[in-house]
Structures are given as C-alpha cells and as structure tokens.
Amino acid sequence: MLENYLPIMIFIAIGIAIGVLPVLAGFVLGPRKPDSEKLSPYECGFEAFEDSRMRFDVRYYLVAILFIIFDLEIAFLFPWAIVLDSIGMFGFIAMMIFLGILVIGFIYEWKKGALEWE
C-alpha cells in the first residue's frame, strides 16, 4: 500500500528540480548587469508612486472565506459520493438534507450581496 507512494515522493522531488534547475541555469548563462532603472518596479515608465503593498478590496477577503466554506462542503461530499451506491436511499436522503441546509446558506449569501462585483 504505502510503497505506492514512493513514486509520488520521487516525482515531487523531480518536479521541484525542474523548477530549480532552469532558473539556476538562467543565472549562470544569462548576463548580469543590474542598474537602478532596471531594478525599479515596472509602472509604465513612471517612477513608482507609492508602496505597492497597498490596501485592497475587502471582497477578495470575502471570496477567500466563502471558498473555505464551500471547499469544506466538497470535502464532506467526497466520501458520500464514493459509497452512494452501497448506502442507497437512506444515504441519499441524508445528504439531501445536508445539501438543503447548504443551499439555504447560499441563498442567504446571494441575497446579502456577498457574490456581487460591480
């Protein structure tokens, strides 16, 4: 069982190596002539106006929270989906009640305008 995961470990290591090696090769083979204009953040030719770690829209934060909620729902649905064939009608109805509660929450979010971007 667990030896099936050895190829995955090696694959991840090789995946990281494929990320690291070209960048190292780029540093070795490419020129290296930095100057202050080249190293300044790109802002269409202007000097940078202010720090770029600026305030951003709170809705991004809201999206992150909603994502966590819905992703958890999906995590709940995964094991149910696999055994649905054997748990039959009882399991189906139980999950429908759960999904019903989820949908009520979803409608509430929708009505509150949490999903609006204008």
Added chain:
Amino acid sequence: MAEFWEFIREPFFITLWIVAILVPLLLGVAYLTYAERKIIGYMQVRIGPNRVGPRGWLQPIADALKLLMKEIIVPQNSNRFLFLIAPMISIAPALAAWAVMPFTDRLVLANIDASLLYILALTSMGVYGVIIAGWASNSKYAFLGAMRSAAQIVAYEIAMGFALVGVLIAGGSLNLVDIVQAQQGSLVHWFWLPLFPLFLVYFISGVAETNRAPFDVAEGESEIVAGFHVEYSGMAFAVFFLAEYANMILIAALAALMFLGGWLSPFEGTWFESWFAWVPGIFWLLVKTSLFLFCFLWFRATFPRYRYDQIMRLGWKVFIPITIVWIVVAGGLVVGEVGPWFN
C-alpha cells in the same frame, strides 16, 4: 555492492519511469506553444512562425534558448527568496500531478486509491505560486494581477470540485483507473452524457483555473500588463510559462479520462469495433486530450475577454447552482439505478 544495488534498484526504475513521462510532457508543452501560435495564426489568416527550421518546427527550441540566455532581473525591494521560490511552487505541483495519471489500465506509475484526491490537492497548490509571485515582486501590477487571479482560481475551484463530486457519484471510486473502467460499454456510456452539465462546467472551470482566454484578466495585457509575472524575466518567467501549459495539458487529460472514457475506443459496442481493435488505448487518450487542447486554443482565438465581475458572476451564480442541481440528479440516477449507465 549488491546490497547497494538492491537498495537503489526500485528508485532507479521509478526515476526512469518518471523521465519517460516527463520528457514527452515537456516536449508536449513546448510544441503546444508552437501549435498555439500556428493555429491562432491560421485562424487569423496568418501563417504563424515559419522562419526557424522547416515550417518553423524549431521555434519552441529557439524560444527556450533565448530565454535561457536572458538576464533574470530580481527587482529592488522585492522579497528575493519568495520571488525566486514562486515559479518553483507553481511548476512542481503541475508536474507532480502526473504521478498518478493512468495512460492505459495497466500503464500507471502510482496506482493509488485516492488518485483524484491527490490531483485535486496538488492542483490547488498552484494558487500559492501565483499569490507569492504577486506579493514578492513588490509591483502594483503584479499585486493586482495576483489578487484577481487568486480570487478567480479559488472561485472556479469550487465549481470544479462539485463537478468532480458528480464524477465520483457516477464512477463510485476515487481511483482514475476505476473511473475510466466504469465508463466501459460504448460512446454513450461515457460520463459526458449522464453528466453533461458537469462536463461543461468542468472544462470551462478548467479554462478559468489556468487563467486562459477568455478568462485571462489576471494577465490581461490591456489593463495590467502581464499580471502576477510582470516582474519576471528569463528562465524565471519560462518556468511560469511551463507551469501554465503543463496545467492545460493536465486539465485536458483529466477531462478526457473522466468524461470521454480515457483510453477506451470510441467504436466500442458498434459493429465495426474489431476494425479498430489493433489501436493501442493510449492513442485514444492522446486524441481526446488533443481535442480539449485544441478547444483551449480555439477559445483564445474566438472569444473576447470577460470582464472581471462577469467572471465572478459566472463562477458563483451560474456554475455552483448548476453543479449542485446536477449532483442531486446524478445521485438520483445512481440510487434509482437508471440505465444504461448505473445498472
């Protein structure tokens, strides 16, 4: 010495296997960029790249060499460590997800039971690369692009996850080999038919997940230049590029496995099935994957870019309700044992 060989033998053969997967994959990535430029060229009545090598066949290699010889600029005030680690975070999961990819029913490197869960876990790591790149570059365009891109990826990941739940209901397993084998029978037994809305949602979400046109606001040239990787140059940029195209191939291959019967022949169950019995299964998988990849390129040549609020509306207000409804329908089909799929 013999003991040492005994110890090293298995990792050695696994590494050979991995090389045998990765070399065609990376070549595929290189020639996908060529195919993209050629196909979009012909769609716009141009001929695309045709100077480097016969008919431009060496163009991707020339591009790679050019990027290799360019300076990697690390901007001032950037977090140097995060800046350099970000491309690696995006490429490693895009490649490592291929560890569990079945090419035929026996040609699997790691045939683990939870292979779909593993792929889902790894592909959701990709968003870290984007957000770290945007934060570490200390540039406004990069920062805005990363925020947009992360919110978009996260929103479509939910729709994609729900679509996968539908596949699991139909397939009854997390193992990709079992999911394909559950589709055996004929063209209409493949899951694209009983799960048709989920099939569409999955593929469109896949286009949005990889930040491809028409959902490419994260790197929309006309607004925020190149989005999260605007400060990257040379090989550091090339690694991001590689990750994006590897992800496209991954999404296309998964769509082929989960909805179009993977390596199963499309002529199964018809009277001329035996005519095509000599064709190896991996050929069908490649054909189906290429079909989806062509759609990626076709979309880019056809659709104008979506506005950001339209993207978010599509993800949250259209796809999630559709998928929830179809999960209920698919569950009903399985519990009611509706044929020809679930009896």
